Structures are given as C-alpha cells and as structure tokens.
Amino acid sequence: MTNSYFVYAYSLFGKHFKQRKDKYYNLRMDLLKNRMNLGYDMYLSGALLTAILSTVLILLLFNLILFIFGVPDLPGSRLMIPAWMGWLVPYKLLIIQFFGSLLTIAFCMAVIYKTFVFYPSIMASNRKRNIEQILPYAINYMTAMSGAGVLPVELFRSLALNKIYGEVSTEARYLVRDMEVLGKDLVTAMKNLAQTTPSPMMQEFLQGAITVVTSGGELEPYFKIKTEQYIVENRQRQKEFLETLGLLGETYVTAFVAGPLFLIIVISIMSIMGGAQTVFLYLLIYAIVPIGSIMFLVVISTLTPEE
Structure with a gap:
C-alpha cells in the first residue's frame, strides 16, 4: 500500500x-x-x-x-x-x-x-546511535566466530542472520546482499558499506578490516583490539549520558517545577490585589509548562540510547 x-x-x-x-x-x-x-x-x-x-x-x-x-x-x-x-x-x-x-x-x-x-x-x-551501542558486542561475536576458524564471508553472513544485534545485523545484510545478489567481492562490499553506513565508528571498523584482509593479516586479533577499544568508548559515552541526564533533570526541576510554582503564587497574589491579569496564569499553566515538559521528553528520548 x-x-x-x-x-x-x-x-x-x-x-x-x-x-x-x-x-x-x-x-x-x-x-x-x-x-x-x-x-x-x-x-x-x-x-x-x-x-x-x-x-x-x-x-x-x-x-x-x-x-x-x-x-x-x-x-x-x-x-x-x-x-x-x-x-x-x-x-x-x-x-x-x-x-x-x-x-x-x-x-x-x-x-x-x-x-x-x-x-x-x-x-x-x-540508527547511528543504535549501531554504535551494539557494535562492540557484535564485534565480540565476530571474534568468537573468527577464532573458531569461520571464513570472513561466512562470518558476515552469520552476523546478518543473527537479529539479536539489531541495526548491525541490518548493515551486515546489505553487505551480504552486495556479495550474493550483486556479485561483488568481500572487500568491495565492505567499502560500499563503509561509504553508506550512518555510523563513523562502523566505518572506521570496516576500513580497518579492509586493510587487514587486503594485507593478508588475521582478523581475530584485529577484532579483539576493536572490541576492547569500543567497549571502553561505550562506557565513557554512557557515563557522559548519565551526567547529561542529571543536568537535564536539574534544569527541568528549576525551570518547570520550582519556577512555575513560584510564578503561580506571585501571579495569583497580584491578581487578587488587582495588579496582574489572570491571562498570564492561564498561559503559564496551560501552555508553557505542558509544552516545556513535552520538549524535555523529546530531548531525553532523542539522547537516550536504544537497548
């Protein structure tokens, strides 16, 4: 449809x-x-x-x-x-x-x-955020497969079929499609994927893998190094995200909880005394606070990494 x-x-x-x-x-x-x-x-x-x-x-x-x-x-x-x-x-x-x-x-x-x-x-x-979130674990899976003697082509094919790795599996399926449907070799397929993936991390990983394959080196040591590197970087990003989340929480409490309550009290008292119009109170309660809360939800949802 x-x-x-x-x-x-x-x-x-x-x-x-x-x-x-x-x-x-x-x-x-x-x-x-x-x-x-x-x-x-x-x-x-x-x-x-x-x-x-x-x-x-x-x-x-x-x-x-x-x-x-x-x-x-x-x-x-x-x-x-x-x-x-x-x-x-x-x-x-x-x-x-x-x-x-x-x-x-x-x-x-x-x-x-x-x-x-x-x-x-x-x-x-x-997709970039989701790929980079799961990529270290996907590479760890590839390390185990490579250590078992699985060929690189079969390794990417197995990753493409393993849906537990989410968007990384989707990227691998496009690499396998280039090889099986379009008839490209592994190196050309990896180059194409590196050019079209939204994740700079995956692009860098593929470019390194291309260098290892073309030079005749072994993929297993390369996969181990990249797994350790990306896991450390992933932990650092999670730490930064928690710090950002704490800052956003403090900002929300100040701007849309304590601040509006103070203004509501002040405007209500001034309105009773005849010094303010209630339209500002309605605007604050029915427009500024709801819209601001929705904006914070959107920001947090955008920043939160997918599981």
Whole structure:
C-alpha cells in the first residue's frame, strides 16, 4: 500500500524532482544511510502529495470551525483597530477566512514537507546511535566466530542472520546482499558499506578490516583490539549520558517545577490585589509548562540510547 502510494505520487511529481538530483545530494545519502529503499525523487513526490492532502484537510477543518463557531465579537479598542478601518468589521468573517486560509496553506505545506525532508536525517542519526551501542558486542561475536576458524564471508553472513544485534545485523545484510545478489567481492562490499553506513565508528571498523584482509593479516586479533577499544568508548559515552541526564533533570526541576510554582503564587497574589491579569496564569499553566515538559521528553528520548 505504501509503495503504491509513493509510485502514484511519483507519477504526478517525479519529473519535477528528477531534474534536481544535485540539489538533494544530502537527502539521497540520508535515505541510503537509513536503508529506506526509496529513490529520493519518489520519496519527495510522496512528501509533496502528503503535504498537499494534509493541507487540504486542515484547511477544511479550519473553515468548518469558523462556520460553526464564527468569529469572536471583540471590541475594536481591544484589537487596536484604527477608526478608518471600521467599515471592514461587517466583513471580518470573510477577511479571516481569506487570510487565515492563506496562512494555513503556507504554514502546513512548509511544515509537513520540511518534516519529510528532515525525517531521513533524524532516523539516520537514530540508527547511528543504535549501531554504535551494539557494535562492540557484535564485534565480540565476530571474534568468537573468527577464532573458531569461520571464513570472513561466512562470518558476515552469520552476523546478518543473527537479529539479536539489531541495526548491525541490518548493515551486515546489505553487505551480504552486495556479495550474493550483486556479485561483488568481500572487500568491495565492505567499502560500499563503509561509504553508506550512518555510523563513523562502523566505518572506521570496516576500513580497518579492509586493510587487514587486503594485507593478508588475521582478523581475530584485529577484532579483539576493536572490541576492547569500543567497549571502553561505550562506557565513557554512557557515563557522559548519565551526567547529561542529571543536568537535564536539574534544569527541568528549576525551570518547570520550582519556577512555575513560584510564578503561580506571585501571579495569583497580584491578581487578587488587582495588579496582574489572570491571562498570564492561564498561559503559564496551560501552555508553557505542558509544552516545556513535552520538549524535555523529546530531548531525553532523542539522547537516550536504544537497548
């Protein structure tokens, strides 16, 4: 169903994006690193069609809300409307519909389309983090296999079939595909994988393995050295993550627990005394605190390594 959708979108907009191949080089690389198996022109065609359909639905919803609830009848002085514009007041519904529709179209089209454009980069970053999290243990597995006398080709094939190693197994499957389907040798397949993997750590590991294979050396000692190196680096990253998490926790308590409570008390007292408007209190409770909490959840979720 998804492929059919992108194929249909490509039939509508494919020619437009196909003529701009150089412009979308970074997107093409992100799609490769994310293993999405979609051409950049087909992917962008689907993004544009989705943006158009979503914008139409949101525009209909916007006008439906105006039709049902109308426009609030606010005094002109509150809106700071000049007297010479008073003749426009009877047409305020049409004016809001027109300009609101234009803003809705521009905003929704830009946000939805740009979200699609940046999505592969975000997912590639997630894959990078997941690969580097599990790579030391995958190399340890390869060390044991190599010590048992398993040939390098069979070693990567075994890793590709072992799904317990997550994204590392996915990368290995693409290496095996290059050898078995495309007929490439092991060194060429490793070079291709090193160029398209989102993880600099895995790229460095593969380049070292290429050097060992081409020079006729043994892979087992190399795997042992890399396992010890990456485990030490992984522990260091985990330590840094815990320190960052502690700092974020202190920031959250200060900015969105203690700070808002203090402001709520101050604004409430000033409101009772007639020195402040309750709109600031509503804004703090229903907008700033929830949005800030959601932003912290997104940041922590982004920084947290996958198991």
